[in-house]
Amino acid sequence: MPFTPFHMGPGILIKSLLQGGFSLMVFGWSQIVMDIQPLVVLLSGEGHLHGFSHTYVGASLLAVFSGLTGKYLSELGLKILKMDFSFPINISWSVSFVSAFIGCFSHVLLDSIMHSDVEPFFPFSFHNEFLGLISVSTLHKVCLYSGLLGAALFYGVGYFKSKT
Numbered sequence: 544m545p546f547t548p549f550h551m552g553p554g555i556l557i558k559s560l561l562q563g564g565f566s567l568m569v570f571g572w573s574q575i576v577m578d579i580q581p582l583v584v585l586l587s588g589e590g591h592l593h594g595f596s597h598t599y600v601g602a603s604l605l606a607v608f609s610g611l612t613g614k615y616l617s618e619l620g621l622k623i624l625k626m627d628f629s630f631p632i633n634i635s636w637s638v639s640f641v642s643a644f645i646g647c648f649s650h651v652l653l654d655s656i657m658h659s660d661v662e663p664f665f666p667f668s669f670h671n672e673f674l675g676l677i678s679v680s681t682l683h684k685v686c687l688y689s690g691l692l693g694a695a696l697f698y699g700v701g702y703f704k705s706k707t
């Protein structure tokens with residue numbers, strides 16, 4: 544699903560649980576990287592819509608790329624958001640890679656539930672056991688509610704931390 548915000552829902556929930564051990568920016572960047580291939584296919588009308596990028600093997604390669612580039616891009620992005628370039632922001636390599644791998648693997652999982660052309664275990668298997676595991680509308684609700692729950696938890700934890 545090219546560039547849908549639904550992928551961000553589980554990311555927000557994971558952020559609320561892992562807090563500083565997870566970068567939502569790097570996670571978001573990995574969602575964009577994952578859907579570059581489907582976007583090119585949609586625009587050019589050529590190729591396999593989800594293809595190799597939406598397999599766990601392909602996603603592993605894209606996760607390495609997202610982790611390597613995401614650290615610097617996200618540090619820059621956070622500085623721009625804070626509008627303060629002297630603000631020291633350092634995303635560690637481990638946080639960057641953990642966030643990128645969670646991002647790419649969760650992306651394959653979510654897309655394999657709703658897209659019949661996704662072959663997550665290629666080249667080992669052409670079978671997609673996850674297709675139709677839950678309905679598309681339920682999947683969207685799960686993503687939406689996990690995002691809302693994550694946001695509530697994130698700000699809730701922050702609020703309690705500021706009180707203690």
Ligand SMILES: [Zn+2]
Nearest residue numbers: 544545578654
């Ligand atoms: Zn996708």
